[in-house]
Amino acid sequence: xxRVLCLLRPWRPLRARGCASDSAAGSSEIQVRTLAGPDQGxxxxxxxxxxxxxxxxxxxxxxxxxxxAQLREDRQVRVLLFRSGVKGVFCAGADLKEREQMSEAEVGxxxxxxxxxxxxxxxxxxxxxxxxxxxxxxxAGGTQRLPRCLGVALAKELIFTGRRLSGTEAHALGLVxxxxxxxxxxxxxxxxxxxLAQEILPQVDIASxxxxxxxxxxxxxxxxDRLEGxxxxxxxxxxxFVGE
Numbered sequence: 319x320x321r322v323l324c325l326l327r328p329w330r331p332l333r334a335r336g337c338a339s340d341s342a343a344g345s346s347e348i349q350v351r352t353l354a355g356p357d358q359g360x361x362x363x364x365x366x367x368x369x370x371x372x373x374x375x376x377x378x379x380x381x382x383x384x385x386x387a388q389l390r391e392d393r394q395v396r397v398l399l400f401r402s403g404v405k406g407v408f409c410a411g412a413d414l415k416e417r418e419q420m421s422e423a424e425v426g427x428x429x430x431x432x433x434x435x436x437x438x439x440x441x442x443x444x445x446x447x448x449x450x451x452x453x454x455x456x457x458a459g460g461t462q463r464l465p466r467c468l469g470v471a472l473a474k475e476l477i478f479t480g481r482r483l484s485g486t487e488a489h490a491l492g493l494v495x496x497x498x499x500x501x502x503x504x505x506x507x508x509x510x511x512x513x514l515a516q517e518i519l520p521q522v523d524i525a526s527x528x529x530x531x532x533x534x535x536x537x538x539x540x541x542x543d544r545l546e547g548x549x550x551x552x553x554x555x556x557x558x559f560v561g562e
């Protein structure tokens with residue numbers, strides 16, 4: 319069996335400006351590790367808020383937003399992979415204990431930031447996260463994303479009942495791309511996500527892809543076939559291409 323050496327660099331915090339963590343010993347709730355060797359280009363974000371089961375609190379969200387903003391400017395980062403530093407938990411969803419202590423105005427501001435965070439995560443990371451709580455309406459975009467994934471009827475059912483889904487059930491519904499059997503170490507999902515990140519890594523990034531597309535299209539502009547294609551579309555007839 320061929321074994322690929324993966325070099326790991328230590329976890330490090332990317333501190334949110336003007337924000338102090340409430341984690342023990344002053345450690346950051348969000349930490350970052352860049353992989354090296356054949357996995358260079360993969361960056362892992364570790365969610366590490368064990369006392370609240372990685373619930374989305376104010377400090378947690380602030381640090382995560384700041385981390386994503388910094389990583390977005392790092393041209394060496396090709397794939398982001400989220401993982402949990404809390405055994406048996408990925409993310410518990412909203413921090414309702416903290417939310418209860420907020421004023422109405424503070425809740426409004428926080429939820430807006432949370433929506434921005436969910437948009438950032440959805441566009442940049444390998445992860446799947448769905449959280450519903452009985453008696454509460456999703457406020458971070460769930461009422462919009464879930465119907466687009468599952469259809470209105472099923473989305474209503476899940477939101478109104480607050481039903482918890484297993485990984486297998488979520489996979490069957492199409493909410494997650496993969497469901498894997500757990501291993502003894504409890505990190506089977508991480509290894510599947512890591513394998514997917516390795517598969518994505520060598521593919522062309524969007525900037526390079528757009529540049530290649532531009533060059534190819536520039537070659538097509540002066541051709542007779544391009545003009546024939548447009549004329550055929552206008553005249554509602556099949557085109558006759560000659561390869562020129």
